Amino acid sequence: MSDRRRQTRTEDVMAAIRAQAAARQLAPGERLPSIRRCAAAMRVSPSTVVEAYDRLAAEGLIRARPGSGFYLTGHGLPPLSLARPAVPRAVDPFWVSRQSLDAEADMLKPGCGWLPAGWMPEAALRRGLRALARGSDAVLADYGSTRGSLPLRRLLLGRFGEEGLHLSPEQLLLTNSGTQAVDLICRFLLQPGDTVLVDDPCYFNFRALLRVHRLRLLSVPRTASGPDLAAFEAVVAAERPRLYITNSALHNPTGASLSPQAAYRVLGIAAAHDMTIVEDDIFADFEPEPSPRLAVLDGLERVIRVGSFSKTLSASVRCGYVAARPDWIEGLVDLQIATSFGGPSPLAAGLVADILASGGYRKHMEEIRRRLAQARRAVAPRLEGLGITPWLMPRGGFYLWCRLPEGADPVRLSHLALAEGVVLAPGNVFSVAQTAGDFMRFNVAQMGEPRVYAVLERALRALRQG
Structure with missing residues (x-):
């Protein structure tokens, strides 16, 4: 085997170990595969694995324990991140969560995922x-x-x-x-x-x-x-x-x-x-x-x-x-x-x-179901009056999944509404495939204030006017 080919094989083994460590498939303190097992898995010679392990040990990523094997130290690993995809912040789940959780007391939250405090027992x-x-x-x-x-x-x-x-x-x-x-x-x-x-x-x-x-x-x-x-x-x-x-x-x-x-x-x-x-x-x-x-x-x-x-x-x-x-x-x-x-x-x-x-608890939930049924019946027609159409009428709960008027960008709509103190939840926040770009989720329990509809109407008009 030429020196260059062996060098490439050694680097392949090192890259594979680094990738497993970065992906947390190997945890700090965990024992690496034996030289023979690694050689068989990577289809290289044991001497190639020995050289790769020695070089990784010199870098500090792993260390040898005599008579026991090689162990991952974790030195130099990147921190475990959230690995966010590159999407606009308004269709990022963290954006909606932060706006809802950190909202000031006077903000309205039809995009949040919980009932108002006054509805709780x-x-x-x-x-x-x-x-x-x-x-x-x-x-x-x-x-x-x-x-x-x-x-x-x-x-x-x-x-x-x-x-x-x-x-x-x-x-x-x-x-x-x-x-x-x-x-x-x-x-x-x-x-x-x-x-x-x-x-x-x-x-x-x-x-x-x-x-x-x-x-x-x-x-x-x-x-x-x-x-x-x-x-x-x-x-x-x-x-x-x-x-x-x-x-x-x-x-x-x-x-x-x-x-x-x-x-x-x-x-x-x-x-x-x-x-x-x-x-x-x-x-x-x-x-x-x-x-x-x-x-x-x-x-x-x-x-x-x-x-x-x-x-x-x-x-x-x-x-x-x-x-x-x-x-x-x-x-x-x-x-x-x-x-x-x-x-x-x-x-x-x-x-x-x-x-x-x-x-x-049972009486509390009976009352909550009654109030939510009333809220769904009240909210749905008001949204339809703005051209926002429920995908279906649920049997219960507080969500309405709605299609926006044609051409209404939910991301821009969310930013316009937020500027007026209303937190919305655009559809692609919920979509892995990013196929819900004309939808939005509304929480009917959080839509009792007339200001919600006034803000939505102004924001939709601004979108139509470009």
Whole structure:
């Protein structure tokens, strides 16, 4: 072998190790493959691997432990970034999140993803907090247990049982939020570079979180009854995604719910191609009558259910959950210890448990469903009067996924509205394929102020006038 050819092979091995380290496929402190295994995998001679490892050790990226092998040091690695795609800031999920979360008190937020504070059960929350303050010192001062509050888990298991999903306490883990639940699942099941499938459109923070994990995102068009099944089957067969993340009930942002036929087909396709499904059930309690659930039909064989109470009780009381196979829950418990040292705050879990056990939660949700139905009936015609047309009328929830008038650019519309103190959510924030450029998501619960419609009217007129 010529010196130049050997040099090139050595550089190839070094580049491969650097790439795995940068993508976090090798973690700092992790042992590298043995010289023989690396040589076989790279189809080079052992001496080439020895030279590559020696040179990487000289750079400080790896170090040798006599009699043990070579280990990654992490020295010189780039920081783990969010790997944002190059898109306009107004169609970046972080832009919408920041504008909504950091909005001043007088700003209007029809683009945000939560109910107004005045719609939440303020009296029940205050009563629960007073009761906790009079309770055990441990609730006020200690860490949460690794699986989270047993009383709350039992209440959740009872609620699941009403749906026909009968689980043991070992199949349920409480988390700090629904977002943390998805984050733990990604850490547990996936490696950087793995393929994940989402709906198009989908909840924009799915996109943001999955990019943090350096995963390859694919999307499938969402219809009124579920994913486009022909496209779903084709992409799953061709790309073999490890995970599919979806909302079955009152899908975010479209408001659509899964049909029985689509649910069975999705589960059949997932089983045929060994794909796991994460079913985010955060909007379940907004449905007037339950629609099909993949977790119930599957019995948690390959479906993982996640959820939280941020939308129904309080976004300030951070408490979510994961329901899955017992062996997966065991792994997720360890990950939660490693990343946050225990389950959710005993204060948060105790407060949620108190409200669920009191019976007031059901009455609260009945009132919320009634108010949302009124809001949808009031908001839809006012938007239609501006030429903004709902894609469908949802059975429940607070989202309307709307098509804008022809030629109305949602990005420019968002900037014009923001200048007048109104935060909007343009469609491509929700689209991996960037195919929702003429859509926008509206939160009907945040549209009681007439100023919202006046700002929209002025902004649309400005767009028409160029």
